[in-house]
Amino acid sequence: MERDNYWTRRIARRRLLTGSAATALGAGAWALAGCGDDDDDDDDDGGASTATATTSGVQPGTQTAPTATPAGEVIKKDGINKSRQSAIFATINPYGGLDSGLLWGFTVFDHLWYTPLDTGIRENFLATSIEQQDATHFTVVIGESFFHDKAPANGRKVTAQDIKASFETAAKQTKISNSSWWTQTLDTITTPDEKTLNFTLKQVDAWTFSSTNGGSPIGSSILPQEIAADPSFMDKDLVGSGRFQFVSHENGTNFKLKRHEKWRVSGEPYLAGVEYKLIQEQAAALAAFSSQEIYGLGLSNKLEREDILNKHGKDVVVESDDSRAVWVLLPRGDGQWADPRVIHAISYALDRKQMIELMNFGEGKLSGPVPPAFGEALPTAEIEQTWGKHDEAEAKKLLAASAFDTSKEYSIKYPTLGDRYQQFATIAKSQLEKSLGLKIKLVPEDFGRWLSQSLYGSDYDGFLAFASLAYDDPSSYITPYAKSYGGRPNWAGYMNDEMDAAVQAQRKILDDKERRAAVQEIQRKAWTNGAPFIPTFIAISNTAYWGFVKGRVTGRGSYGAFNGKVYIDKG
Amino acid sequence: MRQYALRRLAYLPLIMLVVSLVTFFTLRLPWATDPVLQYVNQNTTVEQEQEIRRELGLDKPMLQQFAIWMGEVARGDLGETFRSNQPVWQEIRRRLPVNIEILVLSVLFSTVFGVSFGVITAVKQNSVVDYGFRVFAVFGQSIPDFFLLILLIVLPSIWWNYSPPVGGHISFFEDPWENLRLYVPPTLLLGIGGAAAMMRLTRSTLLEVFRQDYMRTARAKGLAGRNVVLDHGLRNSLIPIVTLIGGHVTALFFGSLILEQIFSINGLGQFFLVSSITADFPVIQFLVLYTALLVMLMNLAVDLSYALIDPRVKYI
Numbered sequence: 001m002e003r004d005n006y007w008t009r010r011i012a013r014r015r016l017l018t019g020s021a022a023t024a025l026g027a028g029a030w031a032l033a034g035c036g037d038d039d040d041d042d043d044d045d046g047g048a049s050t051a052t053a054t055t056s057g058v059q060p061g062t063q064t065a066p067t068a069t070p071a072g073e074v075i076k077k078d079g080i081n082k083s084r085q086s087a088i089f090a091t092i093n094p095y096g097g098l099d100s101g102l103l104w105g106f107t108v109f110d111h112l113w114y115t116p117l118d119t120g121i122r123e124n125f126l127a128t129s130i131e132q133q134d135a136t137h138f139t140v141v142i143g144e145s146f147f148h149d150k151a152p153a154n155g156r157k158v159t160a161q162d163i164k165a166s167f168e169t170a171a172k173q174t175k176i177s178n179s180s181w182w183t184q185t186l187d188t189i190t191t192p193d194e195k196t197l198n199f200t201l202k203q204v205d206a207w208t209f210s211s212t213n214g215g216s217p218i219g220s221s222i223l224p225q226e227i228a229a230d231p232s233f234m235d236k237d238l239v240g241s242g243r244f245q246f247v248s249h250e251n252g253t254n255f256k257l258k259r260h261e262k263w264r265v266s267g268e269p270y271l272a273g274v275e276y277k278l279i280q281e282q283a284a285a286l287a288a289f290s291s292q293e294i295y296g297l298g299l300s301n302k303l304e305r306e307d308i309l310n311k312h313g314k315d316v317v318v319e320s321d322d323s324r325a326v327w328v329l330l331p332r333g334d335g336q337w338a339d340p341r342v343i344h345a346i347s348y349a350l351d352r353k354q355m356i357e358l359m360n361f362g363e364g365k366l367s368g369p370v371p372p373a374f375g376e377a378l379p380t381a382e383i384e385q386t387w388g389k390h391d392e393a394e395a396k397k398l399l400a401a402s403a404f405d406t407s408k409e410y411s412i413k414y415p416t417l418g419d420r421y422q423q424f425a426t427i428a429k430s431q432l433e434k435s436l437g438l439k440i441k442l443v444p445e446d447f448g449r450w451l452s453q454s455l456y457g458s459d460y461d462g463f464l465a466f467a468s469l470a471y472d473d474p475s476s477y478i479t480p481y482a483k484s485y486g487g488r489p490n491w492a493g494y495m496n497d498e499m500d501a502a503v504q505a506q507r508k509i510l511d512d513k514e515r516r517a518a519v520q521e522i523q524r525k526a527w528t529n530g531a532p533f534i535p536t537f538i539a540i541s542n543t544a545y546w547g548f549v550k551g552r553v554t555g556r557g558s559y560g561a562f563n564g565k566v567y568i569d570k571g
Numbered sequence: 572m573r574q575y576a577l578r579r580l581a582y583l584p585l586i587m588l589v590v591s592l593v594t595f596f597t598l599r600l601p602w603a604t605d606p607v608l609q610y611v612n613q614n615t616t617v618e619q620e621q622e623i624r625r626e627l628g629l630d631k632p633m634l635q636q637f638a639i640w641m642g643e644v645a646r647g648d649l650g651e652t653f654r655s656n657q658p659v660w661q662e663i664r665r666r667l668p669v670n671i672e673i674l675v676l677s678v679l680f681s682t683v684f685g686v687s688f689g690v691i692t693a694v695k696q697n698s699v700v701d702y703g704f705r706v707f708a709v710f711g712q713s714i715p716d717f718f719l720l721i722l723l724i725v726l727p728s729i730w731w732n733y734s735p736p737v738g739g740h741i742s743f744f745e746d747p748w749e750n751l752r753l754y755v756p757p758t759l760l761l762g763i764g765g766a767a768a769m770m771r772l773t774r775s776t777l778l779e780v781f782r783q784d785y786m787r788t789a790r791a792k793g794l795a796g797r798n799v800v801l802d803h804g805l806r807n808s809l810i811p812i813v814t815l816i817g818g819h820v821t822a823l824f825f826g827s828l829i830l831e832q833i834f835s836i837n838g839l840g841q842f843f844l845v846s847s848i849t850a851d852f853p854v855i856q857f858l859v860l861y862t863a864l865l866v867m868l869m870n871l872a873v874d875l876s877y878a879l880i881d882p883r884v885k886y887i
Contacts, residue, residue, distance in 0.1 A: 174623045
């Protein structure tokens with residue numbers, strides 16, 4: 001059984017989400033990751049993209065369409081999508097757990113905007129326009145929308161006051177793991193009328209609209225004021241204004257949702273409802289998928305994919321997507337480790353292709369600090385010459401040229417969250433020993449201790465091995481190069497003024513293109529300066545769907561979760 | 572017997588106090604898991620972390636925390652879980668029907684099969700039937716439950732694309748057919764597996780009883796074989812069997828974790844496990860007290876049952 005904590009819940013959530021064909025959740029949606037709401041695309045309803053071009057990641061919204069409907073195919077605006085729930089929710093309250101926060105953020109609650117990871121350009125949802133007066137002020141005008149027809153909102157209109165109350169309540173929450181944007185960037189919100197919100201920020205933050213910050217699927221969920229005043233109401237029931245209305249649950253499992261008949265996008269969602277079924281074991285999930293008890297399923301590896309395809313042939317579609325969780329080796333960044341040659345030697349010593357082969361049956365990609373799914377990722381050719389290069393001879397030469405003490409034994413600490421962590425640490429150990437002649441011992445640690453003492457407390461004398469969180473927001477991947485993170489000193493003890501200044505500076509670049517270039521430049525500098533956050537690879541994930549689940553969106557991260565055009569064409 | 576029972580019950584509060592003290596302070600040892608860590612990520616600031624600690628009531632001195640908890644327990648308030656903010660008792664009560672059904676069916680199947688097979692093998696000692704059941708018992712005890720349960724899901728899927736109704740409790744009173752479809756196959760399988768130990772115990776005890784003089788006397792009196800075996804033999808073999816059943820019942824009260832996990836049933840086993848892993852102190856504290864209480868009461872019940880089964884057993 002999986003440990004239920006922040007890091008493992010993301011895995012469980014990924015399974016949950018990838019299994020959710022109903023909402024066409026794309027690849028693993030993410031911790032503080034992306035959200036927003038259903039496409040504000042199509043139709044000329046209130047949520048359509050009529051945004052005014054501004055700076056700070058604010059540009060006219062792009063239109064997104066789901067998988068094209070083949071000519072002659074009739075769209076059926078109906079069907080119940082049956083999805084897998086892979087872990088029991090401790091609470092249905094979205095402020096009580098990341099799992100519930102994300103799921104309801106994608107379904108039950110509406111949002112003002114959303115920034116998809118592939119374009120990096122904000123799209124308006126309930127917001128019909130966002131005008132940015134200056135770097136710390138912007139005004140949002142909302143369209144027409146209604147809450148679900150349940151107490152206490154009883155189907156009334158969504159007002160600016162509801163949104164203000166929701167944001168203010170979200171900022172006070174501690175358990176939902178909001179980013180520091182909510183406490184350190186957001187200052188005040190005023191509502192001159194029922195349609196307008198004036199946001200004031202304490203400081204410039206170019207990532208304000210990202211899904212990790214002001215566009216968080218959890219924090220930016222729009223609640224009725226009555227519930228925002230007493231969020232404990234959501235321990236028992238949920239009332240939002242999203243595409244689906246919450247119907248029922250059984251002790252945090254087996255959720256039932258039904259279509260919101262007054263959803264702001266007219267004619268959507270196509271589905272009449274979604275039903276989630278708790279299936280924890282993968283073997284049981286495969287059986288349930290085969291017997292069509294569920295319609296979508298995240299597959300563990302390519303063997304499962306081949307098995308499914310052999311068994312069901314063309315009746316099943318398997319879609320692949322790049323994971324945004326990067327397997328990382330984090331050496332120390334201080335003392336003898338601060339010499340860039342040491343970090344380069346370690347990086348060259350790692351044979352990432354072998355890692356991909358051993359851990360993922362060859363299905364993975366080299367990754368730089370920002371994973372390949374993002375526009376901010378370094379080009380593959382560049383990664384192959386830097387972070388992705390394997391050259392034992394060069395590694396040995398560089399280490400020998402440095403003053404690195406090879407007589408000492410170093411540790412690789414990893415959290416005991418599952419076999420894959422141990423596998424990654426073991427492979428890294430073996431490669432470093434073979435290529436550099438280092439003496440390394442593996443130190444498995446209880447997750448709590450690993451997180452609090454080893455990672456946050458910088459208590460390690462060699463390396464930490466782990467998979468990064470799979471954000472929808474590229475800025476999260478470069479923040480570990482700063483001198484401090486979340487109010488704590490750099491985990492690796494890496495104190496490089498140039499890198500720190502670059503990380504801080506990109507937060508203030510409001511032009512999207514410039515900022516994207518700056519993020520890429522930071523990754524290049526990280527290599528040149530020998531920053532101790534060594535990315536290795538990302539896995540490629542596979543999700544199987546029955547062919548009768550139509551209108552899916554893939555490859556757009558959690559954006560796919562907001563697709564209202566999924567329908568069931570069965571029978 | 573009443574005095575004996577009262578004497579045993581009188582120890583309860585003292586034992587519970589000791590257990591609660593040990594549990595409470597062990598959970599808060601410096602090297603134990605800090606529950607606050609379940610709610611933070613790399614973006615969480617130190618201030619937010621402190622706020623979470625305050626919300627969970629862990630910012631107060633340890634003795635004060637203990638006094639608060641004991642005060643609540645004395646008032647019948649078991650506190651709220653860290654994870655769901657719901658009353659602990661409410662969370663348990665919601666899951667109890669699941670475990671009661673698993674308990675009843677598992678104990679029923681294992682007892683019926685175990686005792687029946689045990690009697691048959693004892694009566695037919697060294698026959699083909701005896702060897703057959705003994706081989707079955709070895710298999711039953713050596714194949715892990717999780718493997719049997721996985722097979723129960725995987726094989727029908729491979730053969731017939733059939734999936735048992737995993738994924739949640741269906742009340743017997745709401746839908747008897749679905750309820751039985753969910754619970755009977757796994758509990759039957761577990762029952763047969765669990766019956767192995769009971770069969771071996773029943774067989775060996777019965778064989779020993781069969782060699783007693785009173786058994787020979789009963790046969791000499793001309794009693795029918797069935798009466799000799801069941802009325803005289805089995806009754807005198809019941810004490811170890813009841814002891815074993817008592818152990819089964821106690822264990823199942825905490826949930827059948829493996830069955831719950833594989834069949835995705837949201838029962839007490841999973842609740843207690845996840846709570847333990849995530850350092851949900853109020854639940855763990857309750858769990859330990861509940862365990863101590865249940866074990867003591869079950870042992871008492873088993874001890875008292877000896878007197879009912881065997882009139883020679885007297886409690887003073």
